[in-house]
Amino acid sequence: MFNNCSIMVLLNDGNENPVQLLEVDKTTQEAICSSFSDSAVPLLLGKQIVPFDGSYKPNEDEGLSICNFHLPEVITDAVRNPLGLQTFEYDKESEPDIRAIFIGERSESDNTEVFTVAFQRFRKEQYLSTKKFSLFYDKDTFILENRWGIGITDTIDCVFTQTELRFSSYFYARQIFDLSEYYRSATDTEVQSFSGLDLLSIADKDQFQSLADTWIRRKIAAINDSGVLKNNTAAKIKKLAQSCGLEITVENKKLIIPTDKKKLKEILGFLDEEVYKGAFTEETYITNSKRKVQ
Numbered sequence: 001m002f003n004n005c006s007i008m009v010l011l012n013d014g015n016e017n018p019v020q021l022l023e024v025d026k027t028t029q030e031a032i033c034s035s036f037s038d039s040a041v042p043l044l045l046g047k048q049i050v051p052f053d054g055s056y057k058p059n060e061d062e063g064l065s066i067c068n069f070h071l072p073e074v075i076t077d078a079v080r081n082p083l084g085l086q087t088f089e090y091d092k093e094s095e096p097d098i099r100a101i102f103i104g105e106r107s108e109s110d111n112t113e114v115f116t117v118a119f120q121r122f123r124k125e126q127y128l129s130t131k132k133f134s135l136f137y138d139k140d141t142f143i144l145e146n147r148w149g150i151g152i153t154d155t156i157d158c159v160f161t162q163t164e165l166r167f168s169s170y171f172y173a174r175q176i177f178d179l180s181e182y183y184r185s186a187t188d189t190e191v192q193s194f195s196g197l198d199l200l201s202i203a204d205k206d207q208f209q210s211l212a213d214t215w216i217r218r219k220i221a222a223i224n225d226s227g228v229l230k231n232n233t234a235a236k237i238k239k240l241a242q243s244c245g246l247e248i249t250v251e252n253k254k255l256i257i258p259t260d261k262k263k264l265k266e267i268l269g270f271l272d273e274e275v276y277k278g279a280f281t282e283e284t285y286i287t288n289s290k291r292k293v294q
C-alpha cells in the first residue's frame with residue numbers, strides 16, 4: 001500500500017492552491033510511504049470499528065468510522081494527478097499554513113474509482129523554524145542547522161478508504177476535516193427553544209445561551225432527539241436522578257437549571273443518560289462516552 005505515492009500538503013482554508021506537492025528525494029519518499037502504510041494498517045485491518053455518532057470515545061483497540069464520507073474533490077484530484085500540482089515552497093515573507101500531510105492511491109473496480117488516502121494532522125511544532133536553534137548530532141558534536149524545514153511524524157490520524165473515513169480520535173480528525181455535518185449539534189435557535197421549554201426553569205436565558213459550548217449543544221440535540229423532556233414529568237426526572245445520587249431541584253413542576261456550568265453539565269449529562277450509579281459500589285459516576293450494547 002502507498003508504494004511510490006507522492007507526498008502532498010493540505011493547506012488551511014483561504015489558500016488559492018489548497019493542495020500542493022511536497023518535492024522529496026526517492027529515499028525520503030519511500031520512507032514516508034512505508035511509515036504511513038504501516039500506521040494505516042491498524043485502522044484498516046486491526047481495530048474494531050465503531051460507527052461515529054459524536055458520543056463515544058473509542059478504546060485503544062477500537063476505531064471510529066464515518067460511512068459515505070465526502071472526500072473533498074481537491075484531494076481526489078490531487079491523488080489522480082499529483083504531478084499537476086503546484087510545488088510547495090517556503091516563502092520567508094509569508095508564514096506557511098499547513099493543515100495536514102497526506103498520501104494516497106487510486107485504483108478502479110467495476111468501472112468505479114477507489115481512493116485510499118492517509119492523513120497526518122500538522123502541528124505548529126512541526127515547523128523547523130530558523131528562529132530556533134535546531135541542533136543535530138554528528139560525530140559527538142551538535143551542529144547548528146539554520147535552514148527552514150518541516151517535520152513529519154511516523155503516525156497518521158485518519159485514513160479514507162472507498163467511501164469511509166476511519167480515525168481513532170475525533171479531536172485529531174476534526175483538525176483535518178470539518179466533521180460537524182456528521183453529528184447533531186444544536187443551533188442557536190434550538191438552544192433558545194430548549195431554554196424556553198415548559199418543563200425547564202432557566203433564570204437567565206441569555207447567560208444560558210452564552211454557556212452553550214460544543215459539548216452542551218451536542219447534549220441539547222441528543223436530549224431533544226430522545227424526547228426525554230416530552231415523555232417524563234419533572235417529578236419523575238427528579239426521582240430517577242435521586243436514584244443515581246444526583247440532586248435536581250423542582251419548583252412549580254419545572255426542573256431548575258443551574259447557572260453553574262459544572263452542575264449544568266451534570267444535569268444535561270443525566271438527561272442524556274450519562275450519569276449512573278455503580279452496581280457494586282453504589283457510587284455516582286459520570287461518563288463522557290457511551291454506545292448501545294449490540
